[in-house]
Amino acid sequence: MKNAVSILKDHQLRNTEARVDVLNTFLGQHHALSHSDVEKTLGEQYDRVTIYRTLTSFMEKGLLHKVPVDDGSTRYALCNDHCDDHQHEDNHIHFKCTSCGNTECLDELPIPQVKLPNGYTLTETNFLVQGVCGKCNG
């Protein structure tokens, strides 16, 4: 697995302490994190604005993608290697566990193609499946 410093380099992001720490927070988890989750982990060291800016630049550079959740908050998850600053390719299903509340990427499960009526253009597809995750099922 790649470390935070080399991932930043791959995405043409200058290596700052805040970026390394935020990225490591994601690398250490297998589920999507909200701004406040990151803040809870790193809040002693960085203020809200720094964390917010770091998350935004990670989205722009193809390191993180937004994960749809039903509670109105925004969560972020690590992208796979196919994403860069030109295009995100996170067309996979997201799974929310109703037991532990974690949302994870099911990278190997692509979102089914949606065929829109004539005259419609697609900009984004979100697919959230809810249930009980493997960990909670034991």
Ligand SMILES: [Zn+2]
């Ligand atoms: Zn992406």
Ligand SMILES: [Zn+2]
């Ligand atoms: Zn669970």
Ligand SMILES: [Zn+2]
């Ligand atoms: Zn995802």
